[in-house]
Amino acid sequence: MKRSDRPRPVTLPAVEPPPPPVSVVDEAEPEAAELDDAGEADDAPGGAFALPPGADPALDWGLRAHLHPDGSPRIIERHLVVPPELAGLRLDHFVKTQIPRLSRTRIQGIIADQLRRADGHAPKPATIVAAGDHYLLRRAAQPEPPCPRTFGVLVTDPRLYVVDKPAGLPVHASAKFYFNTLTRVLAERFPDQPELQICHRLDRETSGCLVVARDRAAAAAIKDAFATKDRVRKQYLAIVHGRPPWDHEHTIDLPLRVAQPGDPTKLTHVRMLAGPGGLPAITHVRVERRTADRALVRCTLVTGRQHQIRAHLAAAGFPIVGDKLYAHGDDAFLRYCNDGLVPELARLFVLPRHALHAARVSFPHPDGGEVVADAPLPADLAGLLD
Numbered sequence: 001m002k003r004s005d006r007p008r009p010v011t012l013p014a015v016e017p018p019p020p021p022v023s024v025v026d027e028a029e030p031e032a033a034e035l036d037d038a039g040e041a042d043d044a045p046g047g048a049f050a051l052p053p054g055a056d057p058a059l060d061w062g063l064r065a066h067l068h069p070d071g072s073p074r075i076i077e078r079h080l081v082v083p084p085e086l087a088g089l090r091l092d093h094f095v096k097t098q099i100p101r102l103s104r105t106r107i108q109g110i111i112a113d114q115l116r117r118a119d120g121h122a123p124k125p126a127t128i129v130a131a132g133d134h135y136l137l138r139r140a141a142q143p144e145p146p147c148p149r150t151f152g153v154l155v156t157d158p159r160l161y162v163v164d165k166p167a168g169l170p171v172h173a174s175a176k177f178y179f180n181t182l183t184r185v186l187a188e189r190f191p192d193q194p195e196l197q198i199c200h201r202l203d204r205e206t207s208g209c210l211v212v213a214r215d216r217a218a219a220a221a222i223k224d225a226f227a228t229k230d231r232v233r234k235q236y237l238a239i240v241h242g243r244p245p246w247d248h249e250h251t252i253d254l255p256l257r258v259a260q261p262g263d264p265t266k267l268t269h270v271r272m273l274a275g276p277g278g279l280p281a282i283t284h285v286r287v288e289r290r291t292a293d294r295a296l297v298r299c300t301l302v303t304g305r306q307h308q309i310r311a312h313l314a315a316a317g318f319p320i321v322g323d324k325l326y327a328h329g330d331d332a333f334l335r336y337c338n339d340g341l342v343p344e345l346a347r348l349f350v351l352p353r354h355a356l357h358a359a360r361v362s363f364p365h366p367d368g369g370e371v372v373a374d375a376p377l378p379a380d381l382a383g384l385l386d
Contacts, residue, residue: 050146051146052146052168052352053341053346053352054352054380055146055148059148059149059150060148060149060150061146061147061148061149062144062146062147062149062179062180063143063146065144065149065179065180065184066141066142066143066144066178066179067141073140073141073142074140074141074179075138075139075140075141076138076139076140076141076178077136077137077138078136078137078138079134079135079136079137080094080095080098080134080135080136080137081132081133081134081135082094082129082130082131082132082133082134082135083131084131086129086131087129087130087131088128088129088130089128089129090125090126090127090128090129091111091115091123091124091125091126091127091128091129091135092104092107092108092111092125092126094129095107095110095111095115101175107125108125110137110139111123111124111125112125114137114138114139115135115136115137116135116136116138117133117134117135117136118134118135118136123135141178141179144176144177144178144179144180145176145177145180146180147168147169147170147177147180147181148166148167148168148169149169149180149185150166151163151164151165151166151169151182151185152164154209154373154374154375155371155373157214157365157371158214159213159214159215159218159365159366159367160211160212160213160214160218160222160365160366160371161211161212161214162209162210162211162212162361162371162373163182163186163209163210163212164207164208164209164210164375165182165202165206165207165208165209165210165358166207166378167204167205167206167207167353167357167378167380168204168205168353169181169182169185169204170182170204171183171198171201171202171204171210172198172201182198182210183198186198186212193214195213195214195215195216195219196212196213196214197212197213197216197219197223198210198211198212199211199212199213199219199222199223199226200223200226202358203307203354203356205322205353205354205356206236206354206356206357206358207356207357207358207375207378207381208236208357208358208359208375209234209358209359209360209361209373209374209375210358211226211361211363211371211373213366217366218366221364221366222363222366225363225364226363229304230364231362231363231364231370232361232362232363232364233300233360233361233362233363234300234301234304234358234360234361235298235299235300235301235358235359235360235361236298236299236301236309236356236357236358236359237288237296237297237298237299237356237357237359237377237381238296238297238299238309238313238320238355238356238357239294239295239296239297239320239321239355239381239384239385240294240295240297240313240318240319240320240321240355241293241294241318241319241320241321241327242293242294242295242317242318243290243293243294243295244285244287244295244297244316244318246285246286246287247287248286249284249285249286250284250285250286251282251283251284251285252282252283252284252285252312252313252315252316253280253281253282254274254275254278254281254312254315255274255275255276255277255278255279255280255281256272256273256274256278256279256281256305256306256307256308256311256312257272257273257275257277257278257279258270258271258272258273258306259271259272259273265330266330266331266334267325267330267333267334270325271307271311271325271326272305272306272307272308272310272311273311274311274312274315279303279305280303281303281305281308281311281312282301282302282303283299283300283301283302283303283308283309283312284299284300284302285297285298285299285300285312285313285316286298286300289385291385294321294384294385295318296385297313297318298359299312299313307325307326309356310323310325310326310354310356311326313326314326314327320354320355320356321349321350321351321354321355321384322349322350322351322352322353322354322355323354323355323356324336324349324354327349327354328348328349332345332348332349336349350384351380351381351384353380355381355384357375357377357378357381358375359374359375359377360372360373360374360375361373
């Protein structure tokens with residue numbers, strides 16, 4: 001887009017730049033790739049202003065989350081501090097390292113319209129940056145695709161929460177989501193708890209148990225437990241196409257790797273492929289219930305690779321219902337990215353989201369003992385078994 005074609009910038013109020021915020025820690029910045037961590041297009045057409053099929057309009061979907069109560073746009077701020085290893089770069093080149101998805105032309109426009117030094121000075125794209133230089137990127141928030149912003153709390157403890165994340169709510173900010181994220185909703189719901197930290201990830205379309213630490217020490221302990229798999233056990237419920245023949249617990253032991261150019265898929269750097277050359281990945285699967293053409297399965301993770309359950313079940317021949325990335329081939333996913341959830345694709349996918357639910361999590365409490373949380377199967381998934 002030429003700079004002259006860009007929308008005229010909103011005049012932002014002049015403020016003294018604050019230090020980097022301490023509120024709910026969001027380790028993923030809003031420059032994430034156009035495909036979110038679920039392998040679903042953030043900006044699929046038709047999703048920006050329309051509620052999802054079957055959505056309850058009485059719930060909070062964040063249609064005005066980008067606005068203040070008076071209707072003025074909220075301001076999104078991001079602090080950029082130059083690390084020693086990037087000193088000596090031009091400013092536009094430095095910003096490119098922080099927001100790699102944007103073109104250099106777009107970055108130069110952002111520098112002109114939205115970027116200031118911490119002292120308020122307006123820099124030029126050719127400015128040479130030095131270690132420790134502090135820049136503030138401020139922009140008016142834009143409308144975001146609607147997301148369910150209401151969630152239940154499964155465990156309340158002085159050191160932590162376990163929340164029941166609704167399907168469709170991203171955990172972290174990305175290209176199209178900032179205020180409609182669990183990190184921001186937590187900050188709004190618990191404004192007096194500035195040290196909240198989300199301790200692990202769930203894909204946007206996945207519902208269920210998510211652990212949130214209430215202080216930094218608890219966050220460090222819980223994250224370390226999840227990273228080392230020390231007494232951490234995660235179980236998921238999934239509804240799959242077909243009737244798996246397994247009468248006892250079945251183990252899927254297939255390495256997983258990210259698809260690369262030359263692999264038999266158009267979705268390079270997005271899809272996970274099962275087979276040689278990948279990282280070890282093990283999932284235990286037990287069939288809980290079968291219907292005429294579907295099954296409810298309980299999956300226990302031994303490892304925790306990206307998209308592990310989705311890729312493993314698809315490789316076994318029983319893809320998850322509603323999985324746009326793994327259940328119906330590359331072309332269906334690419335068409336969804338281009339056209340949105342058109343009626344033909346809605347019929348093909350059956351469900352607007354993939355039928356995967358984080359049903360149980362157990363992990364060591366920071367002060368000793370064990371925390372166990374169970375999230376009931378959501379109604380949209382239970383309905384697939386009727």
